[in-house]
Amino acid sequence: MTQLGVHQVQKNNKTARRPGLVARLWHSIVSSSLYSESGNSGYRGAASTLILHARPVSVPSSVLRYTHTFGLGGMALVLILMLMGTGLLMIFVYEPSPERAYQSVLYMQEQILFGRLIRGIHYWSANLLIAVAVLHMLRVFLTGAYHAPRRSNWLIGLGLLFLILVSGFTGYLLPWDQLSYWAITICTEMLTYVPGVGETLQQVILGGEVIGPATVINFYATHTTVVPMLLVILMIWHFWKIRIVGGVVIPRNSGGDPETEMGYVRFKPDLLVREIAVALILIAFVLVVAIFFQAPLGEPANPGLSPNPAKAPWYFLGFQELLLHFHPLFAVFVIPVLVAIAMVGVAYLRYDADLSGDWFLSAKGRSMAAVAAATAVLVTPLWILMDEFVVGPSGWLPGAEPVISNGLLPFAVMATGVVAFYILLKKFYSASRNETVQALFVLLVVSFTILTVTGVWFRGAGMALGWPWQT
């Protein structure tokens, strides 16, 4: 019997032979063995409880190494929980209407105890979550953990990433300052370039022709109810899928003795303390950042005055940068749709071998990824500079329709370059499809990162190129 149980028994004489009701309820939720001196009470102890049955009883010792996963999935979970906690509090203060939204945020910051801190935690957790979720996706991809049986979980993960982006996007409007108003204007206006349904889609999202009361209600309901509900459902599904395939992907050969490499350690305490350590460090980090760097709140939204420059949220600035180089049809429709298809399709390609488990799959995969990353670092800035200073905004074929000169033509050049890169790399390294697809993925990810960095730091007034310290 546990100490908590004993305590209950002493308090309640009528049930002297059994633990009290509270204790029994408590133990049915949290493993009683958590509190026992002797440690684990075995499989039954862990499996019969609500929280710990979501986790394995034992895990391979080789997955414990921090650099295998960097704890990114767990970090995403911790951030989502922090977002839900702080978000829940802010629901009680925020007023979703154009007249009241900004005032209520200001009121929360100035009049409510810890208001600034709660909003700061929410703000920094949200921004960090997007980075962590993307890094988690990269980790899964670069360790080849998207093949069967983890394939369906790759798709669920993409769904989660999408929800996180929707959440960030809908949350962006709610403070109703200049930054939010114009970022959402730009982003929803991007949708009008989707052929056929674009304008309808924009009007459904805005609840009318322009951003107004209906938009705030739509975004508020989506942000505080729809997305969190779906997130919880998909997260449970995500974790359950991890559990039934036996945890995270296992390193193939870490160069050690197979006997010890294949050794298993108990989830509790070996993995659990590591997870708790990561969670606590992360929480401490977010708290410190939130205390020292306040969440920004600019001037109240003014539909008559666009700030200069007007930028989308940072995680969409890669797309906004694309818009400067491609006709909108390609920047907001063709390229994103192709990327989405590639993200899903990459799990369904036929591969030469199962190379999952190790970072970058193999030594060859590692060197190919390095070549791809270096290519992207060289070519993307060159492309941006050339488009800015040599070709100019009139396009690649002056006189032709913009959709050709500024859309199809540069897109065709880019696509040819990517395909040529794929074929050359595969030939040169005589590599497997796994490794070449991975190199291509790295090429695109690094390119998009450079576009995002350019959009965030190297675009000043009028979206002109400039150094960060000048803009």
Place this chain on the structure above:
Amino acid sequence: MADIDNSRRKFMSWVAGLLGTVAVFEAGWIAATFLGSRPRRASRAEEPEFQTVGPVERFEPGSVTAFRDGHFYLVRLQDGGFLALHRKCTHLGCTVPWIADEQRFACPCHASAFDIRGEVLNAPAPRPLELFPIRIDNGNVLVDTTNAIRRGAFEPSQVTRV
């Protein structure tokens, strides 16, 4: 006998599936209707609503006057013709200010620029600024701001003359 049972069972489960599908669509339709008919939804007016913005003489030839509430600029060209330009950039919807010194509308968001007639001087804007219909009545300028008109290029017929 077994065959009859089987076909009956198949039929019943087919009916159940059909009813279930219908129910899902009904619920979806009710939800969509509910959300779609909210009163906050800004709707376009069916009838044009011309509103007086001022007497003709108030606007000098070659001048651009901003009307904040109506979301437009009233332009009087050098030849005396009027244009009402929507202030929304045709690229991504930013509000374009009139830069009198440079005689152009310059979008702060992506450096699109438009001349006094609303024609594109600088990409990435794909189309000229949108127009609102103008009428001139008893020496007054009237503008209908309910419906913006898209156009591919500037044409003299778009100008309203006194």
